[in-house]
Amino acid sequence: MRLDTMSVLPNIVTWIPWTLTAAITSLIACYLLWKTTRNKRLIDQIPGYVDWPLLGDILQMPQEAEGFMKTLSAEIEKVRDKGLFKVKFFEWPWIVLFSHSNAEKLLSSNKHIDKSWEYYPLHPWLGRGLLTSSGDAWRARRHMLTPSFHFSILKDFLEPINDHADLLVDKLRRERCDTGEQFDIFIPITFSTLDVICSTAMGVDMGALDNTGSEYVTALLLIKEATEKRPRNLFYSIDFIYNRTSIGRKCNESIRLVHEFADKVIKERRALKEAGESNSHSKRRPFLDLLLDCRDEHGNPLTHKEIREEVDTFMFEGHDTTTSAISFTIYMLGAHQDVQKKCQAELDEIIGSSTSISNADLAKMTYLEWCIKETMRIFPTVPFFARELHEEATFGDYSVPKGTTVYLYSMGLHKDPAVFPEPEKFDPTRFSPENCLKRSPFAYVPFSAGPRNCIGQKFAMMELKVILAKMLTTFNIESVVKQADLRVQAALVLQPCDGIKIKLTSRN
Template sequence: MDVAYSLFGGVLLLLVLTRLSFIIRKVRAWITWCADVKHLRSLPSPPKRWILGHMLELGPTEHTLSFLQKFHKEFPKYCVYWIGPVLAEVRTANVETMKRLMLRPGDPKPTIYGFLYKWIGDGLLTTSGAKWIRHRKMLTPAFHFDILKQYIPVYNEVSYKLVEIWSGLADSGESVEITEYLHSYTLDVLLRCMYSSNSNCLEKKDGMDYLKAVKRLTDLFLARAYNPLYVFDWMYFNTPAGRQFLHYSDVVHKFSEGVIVQRREELLKTSKPAKKYVDFLDILLSAKDENGEGLTDTEIREEVDTFMFEGHDTTASGLSWVLYCLAMYKEHQEMCRKEIREVLAGRDYITWEDLSKLSYTTMCIKESWRLYPPVPYIAKELSEDMIIDGDRIPKGTWFTMDIITMHHDPLVWDNAEEFDPTRFNAENSKNRDPFMYLPFSAGPRNCIGQHFAMDELKVTVTHILNKFHLEVDKEHNVERYTIAVLDARAGIKIKLSLV
């Protein structure tokens, strides 16, 4: 009996000590957090409201862009912004500070990226550490030039359909809201390159449930990001918006999982499916790490969904702003068209070899992305303290790299608001710091799909300019809207006329 009591007492003491240790750790963490908040209040920051902080200024609108540019001039290295009374975000548009941040691969993504977890899971965008390194190595072959070359016929085919639809709208005198078409266009391209899907999203025949789900998930993610009441999952997923997010995530997952299972069955029947090209899914299914281990079906689905999230909206945004700039600056549009006509020499399709010859068109694309970067901000959470000009930025701080402000900084770019494609000719680009131009980020976590996106845009812009003159609708106000990508609040309207 004494032994039993002693054993019981020991177990009870262990439980008490374990619980006490947990409480002590939490108290210490809370004390550290309070000290960090107090410290952040001593760092450079714009005037703020007592309870709201800078919440009214940090929205997705043009006002926010002007606000951030103003205080970047006042605090050029970094600036602290407050989301409510105690949550702080540090922002920078300084090239050197951004370089330091992007060269720190160990920093995880901040809490806001966790809002995507129910949708895209633990893919390249959201994961970090050893898993990110493993997946990055395994996915890199999917974006090798030999693979990308096979997608040129896909870009041509979907571009033909876009041009055909727009030809029916040209010369009507009415402007065309292009962003809706381009979202369907980029979705169509992605479905074909990822799954070899015979999709036809431009005519709203295929993939529309998937397109609707992806679009709705993006909107819901952004609405949550701007609502501090939805920080906690247990609260958010009990709201109508949260339940919608779960529903549309399920729609996307069922679509992806169905295709993955079907493709695995095909590969069991034959090692060489009768297809014109190797798609993204083929590569993921055959990828092996250094230990000979492949990706699970869940991991494959997460990477496919991540690529859809990152590659669909960003490419549509980038393409929209390129066409807007070419419509705004007609002399550059004509120079691109002249180059395109010389390269194509009467053909109506683009080859892989043509892409390297479209030098001026490429410069115009790059300059458009300088003024209108598809991804305006990138964020991470500091895994260790960071010292900037003698100031300590505490571990755990949410740090946002403000790409769009840096791209418009007159201290970085001469005549920063001017559209000048020659910035990107060989001579002017030769000695430029790569961290001065960040449409695809930089460093170890740069965009793995950047060459895919650039090739797609070159082919698409070539087809459009070979067929149409573009002119902006001067009665339509184009207002930048900085959500997950740089969007236009009421879209972009362009007048099309046949060449």
């Protein structure tokens, strides 16, 4: 039979308007029907932007990371008393919490411990490690790993941290001090914290501070950059498309390289251990050795892949976060000379002429600790973290349906004027013991809180104090940009948009 195209064509042309009308009518009908569902009604009641049907807030929310956070912070001030805000990507809602009572409800729960799907860009890199896993898999992993972060273990990491802090200070003294020139401290801090975590997590001396172009470090930085960009493009959420883009291909190649490197290190350490050559009493036992020793309640060890997931997780969580916290603290002390002087006076008294900082020294650095905490209040290292609701939950006057993604917005929480008057003012005494007692422990959560809090917070505080103490006892720091002009953006962690520009002069 011969198909007569000329006679079929007019028929198709007449169908088009009908098909379109039917499609639009069905869409409207579905939307109206859906609007009557309970879940949709619950979400609609939550304060948010002017909500455009189907489009949600995409016309009002800036797409770039800096604008997004600025706009969100301004909007939540209008509904501060409600403690929550809704942001909609088309019809997909995100609920943003920013009051201490709502933070407590979410973070103290043993049920709402599942990570939401928005962590998907991390999966190709970190797999389902401690940071990205959910439910019973997470519970089992957390149970196994908790002893590795006990104080008795962490104290042995002080020596490598001291060594790397010395290398950083030496380099800055040689290349940056007393030159009268400003430079971006974020960059050397990034490489120094990378060196710390490579040596403490894997037992590898990477030398990133002097060899910034090493293959592993370059790959790691590229993965981070690509992972940060991925959620900003809707099409990148589809693996099939993302894996064919230039950035997706480069990222996958870098992930392969980073995994291969970790595989090699794990195999070597395992072989050493089996040959009895890894000295279990050595002060330089990396986290990796502890992971090789981990056993679940039935005595089963972690598989090779599970160990690699944790090593990669420590590599990521263990340096990006500390870089941000150290750099912002340096900035704040450089912008508040009176506070810097008080820190230096405290440190001079504690450290004296000693070259190595001990655990006893760290415990005495009270004022420095207040300064770090106050910095992380104003510039929270992890400004957002998310959960998927395990069941319907009530936050204040609002119910949020099961399965919804709920974000804790620490940047908003930490700036509640009822809890922290004049929230932008840098006042370390807010963290004196008597002032801390006056507020809820959920009003300030830089390391999250509850069962899924940061497992590495003691390690982090140790590293922050050692690096900052060595910097402050050697240099006077001057920040170049005023606090009101410092532009920040939420990437995987909070970052300065234009680096942290400082000048250094020697103290003696």
